[in-house]
Amino acid sequence: MSERSKTVFSRVIVGITGGGFVSLLRTRTIVALILLLLVLVAGIQMARPGTVNPIWISNMLLFAAPLGIVAAGQTLVMLTGGIDLSVASVATASAYLMATHSGLGVAAAILYGLGVGFVVGLINGIGVALLRVQPLVMTLGTGLMTEGMLVVYSQKKMAEAPRVPQFIEDLGAGKFLGGIPNDLIVWVPIAIILIFVLRRTGYGRLLYAVGDNSKACTLAGIRVWRILLVNYVTCGLLAGVAGLIIVGGTDSAELRLAEVYLLPSVAAVIIGGTSIFGGRGGYSGTIVGALILTVLNSILTLLDVPESVRQILYGAIILLLAAAYTRLTD
Amino acid sequence: MSVPAAPNVGLAKRLRRSLRRDPGLFSMPALLIVSLAITVAIHPQFSDFDLQSLAMGALPLAFAAAAQTVVVISGGIDLSIGSAMAVANVLAASAMEKANFAQSLPLAVAVLIAGAIIGALNGLIVILSRIPDVVATLTTGFIWGGVALVIMEKPGGGAPQEFLNLGTGTLFTTWLPNALVLLVVAVGTIWIPLRRSKLGLQIYAVGSDRIAAFRSGVNINRTRFAAYVFSGLFSAVGGLGLTMTTGIGAPLAGVYYTLSGLAAVVVGGVSLAGGRGGMVGPVMAAFVLTLIPTDLIFLNIDPNFGQVIQGTLIVVIVMIGGFVEMERNRK
Numbered sequence: 256m257s258e259r260s261k262t263v264f265s266r267v268i269v270g271i272t273g274g275g276f277v278s279l280l281r282t283r284t285i286v287a288l289i290l291l292l293l294v295l296v297a298g299i300q301m302a303r304p305g306t307v308n309p310i311w312i313s314n315m316l317l318f319a320a321p322l323g324i325v326a327a328g329q330t331l332v333m334l335t336g337g338i339d340l341s342v343a344s345v346a347t348a349s350a351y352l353m354a355t356h357s358g359l360g361v362a363a364a365i366l367y368g369l370g371v372g373f374v375v376g377l378i379n380g381i382g383v384a385l386l387r388v389q390p391l392v393m394t395l396g397t398g399l400m401t402e403g404m405l406v407v408y409s410q411k412k413m414a415e416a417p418r419v420p421q422f423i424e425d426l427g428a429g430k431f432l433g434g435i436p437n438d439l440i441v442w443v444p445i446a447i448i449l450i451f452v453l454r455r456t457g458y459g460r461l462l463y464a465v466g467d468n469s470k471a472c473t474l475a476g477i478r479v480w481r482i483l484l485v486n487y488v489t490c491g492l493l494a495g496v497a498g499l500i501i502v503g504g505t506d507s508a509e510l511r512l513a514e515v516y517l518l519p520s521v522a523a524v525i526i527g528g529t530s531i532f533g534g535r536g537g538y539s540g541t542i543v544g545a546l547i548l549t550v551l552n553s554i555l556t557l558l559d560v561p562e563s564v565r566q567i568l569y570g571a572i573i574l575l576l577a578a579a580y581t582r583l584t585d
Numbered sequence: 586m587s588v589p590a591a592p593n594v595g596l597a598k599r600l601r602r603s604l605r606r607d608p609g610l611f612s613m614p615a616l617l618i619v620s621l622a623i624t625v626a627i628h629p630q631f632s633d634f635d636l637q638s639l640a641m642g643a644l645p646l647a648f649a650a651a652a653q654t655v656v657v658i659s660g661g662i663d664l665s666i667g668s669a670m671a672v673a674n675v676l677a678a679s680a681m682e683k684a685n686f687a688q689s690l691p692l693a694v695a696v697l698i699a700g701a702i703i704g705a706l707n708g709l710i711v712i713l714s715r716i717p718d719v720v721a722t723l724t725t726g727f728i729w730g731g732v733a734l735v736i737m738e739k740p741g742g743g744a745p746q747e748f749l750n751l752g753t754g755t756l757f758t759t760w761l762p763n764a765l766v767l768l769v770v771a772v773g774t775i776w777i778p779l780r781r782s783k784l785g786l787q788i789y790a791v792g793s794d795r796i797a798a799f800r801s802g803v804n805i806n807r808t809r810f811a812a813y814v815f816s817g818l819f820s821a822v823g824g825l826g827l828t829m830t831t832g833i834g835a836p837l838a839g840v841y842y843t844l845s846g847l848a849a850v851v852v853g854g855v856s857l858a859g860g861r862g863g864m865v866g867p868v869m870a871a872f873v874l875t876l877i878p879t880d881l882i883f884l885n886i887d888p889n890f891g892q893v894i895q896g897t898l899i900v901v902i903v904m905i906g907g908f909v910e911m912e913r914n915r916k
Binding site: 338382386388389391392393395396397398399400401402403404406407410517518521522525531532561562563564565566567569570571573574577578581582 | 662710713714715716717719720721723724725727728730731732733734735738844847848851857887889890891892893894895896897898899900903904
């Protein structure tokens with residue numbers, strides 16, 4: 256459609272770097288993303304020499320992990336052409352329920368937290384896969400429901416103050432071996448499994464196929480509803496896991512705990528090169544997307560501007576990145 | 586659409602056609618009457634005061650729904666409406682704090698223009714960046730939220746009492762709240778001319794089938810852009826409504842209206858696929874959604890269940906819509 260603007264954009268790149276580079280970026284978009292990440296890191300280092308050190312890097316990974324995990328579920332859902340607007344409410348509810356049940360022991364508390372993710376994910380899945388509600392509406396509805404239920408629940412539970420168990424605190428904020436964040440213990444296996452499943456298994460291929468053309472899949476005899484159902488349940492569970500890590504990091508279960516993760520979770524997937532219309536993309540891009548957004552946040556914190564200005568800049572940069580990316584790949 | 590019906594088309598057929606095009610036009614007034622009847626049944630002392638607070642409560646939500654409706658009919662979605670309302674709200678409350686009534690009216694017009702500009706920026710970003718509208722407006726919503734915080738960090742400001750009266754007073758009798766009059770006048774003067782104009786027809790056309798509209802010579806991008814401008818305008822009216830009914834500006838007050846407004850649109854029978862639905866449904870749905878927590882309070886139930894019911898309603902109504910569609914396709 257806008258052939259002109261595309262050529263202008265690519266001509267600039269061709270002018271700077273020579274032709275081979277553009278085609279490299281087009282075919283291996285992850286290279287572009289990693290380059291962007293490195294540019295951002297170099298920018299920080301130049302603006303504030305000495306910022307980039309092992310502690311900073313380990314902090315970035317620590318902060319990126321919950322975002323990366325929420326965005327993992329979001330990636331799965333978006334690959335099938337959907338979107339999940341309930342992830343933030345689910346993460347908050349999971350954290351809150353875990354914290355109010357911490358008296359039962361850590362394992363039981365965690366089960367309560369993940370249970371929320373499972374139930375909401377299952378409802379989303381049933382709605383989208385079996386009853387064919389648009390994902391946007393379905394997850395919007397379940398998000399509102401989860402949030403409302405949580406407010407009602409929190410007022411009933413006023414007497415028992417939510418308490419974050421030590422184990423969760425260690426998971427969300429601690430480090431081991433002199434700087435490796437504990438939450439990587441959760442994130443890295445999730446990432447490896449997800450990338451493997453998407454690239455190497457039949458389920459992964461079906462996911463892309465459904466996202467690309469779900470009607471064709473139905474005609475080919477694939478039970479599309481099963482794929483979607485599993486997908487939304489996984490997304491809910493991952494949001495629940497992320498909620499536990501987030502509350503471990505902040506050490507206080509609040510009712511608006513994970514609200515700030517909704518936009519970044521979608522943005523990380525989009526910047527990471529997964530198409531919202533489905534069928535194209537993958538989790539490795541999302542990982543880099545989550546890292547880019549985390550580093551960006553750190554830059555904005557270093558700038559020491561008021562929260563309001565930070566919010567504007569963050570949004571504007573997300574728009575620019577997403578726009579540049581859409582133009583580069585389309 | 587405002588295509589004049591051929592004279593030989595019977596009344597029944599025309600009714601059936603407009604029912605198909607805008608299911609909310611008939612079902613929503615019925616649903617509103619039913620929910621009002623339920624309210625009166627569980628709260629027999631329902632008074633003019635209750636009506637006034639219903640109208641005031643529903644006013645901002647109705648405008649949020651109106652703003653969303655225009656964009657959804659054009660086949661898009663706008664997740665920044667709540668933040669745009671917040672910007673209009675704090676703009677009005679900070680500018681009008683020391684103004685008198687005569688000064689506040691031009692200021693209100695300025696706020697409306699600001700709203701239209703916000704809408705125009707949303708439209709430009711969605712069209713030029715080619716980022717999917719869900720993501721683009723989710724992000725711009727984040728940005729407008731920051732803008733609202735820049736204008737006013739903490740809730741505050743104010744407006745002259747006469748201006749607040751436009752949303753809180755009553756006209757002629759205590760049974761006719763100004764908020765209701767304002768809503769009907771504002772939505773009527775913006776929507777009816779729009780819907781009857783060529784642009785209105787184009788908005789429906791682009792929403793129902795973009796390619797067909799393009800082949801009929803409709804400028805797709807310009808039409809979508811116009812829809813976002815109108816959305817921004819309605820959001821600004823909603824922000825002014827918030828100022829009137831709350832009396833202050835609050836940078837975070839608008840957030841709630843993005844999702845609830847979308848809920849009202851869905852409940853009001855506007856198809857999220859675009860091109861189908863009208864304005865009566867969503868606006869009335871805003872009243873129904875406002876009545877739910879009120880009724881819960883009358884019933885001594887936690888009003889926070891209202892949000893749960895809202896979420897359930899959205900899902901159930903879209904499901905029913907889906908089943909109707911499936912049945913129709915089977916025939």
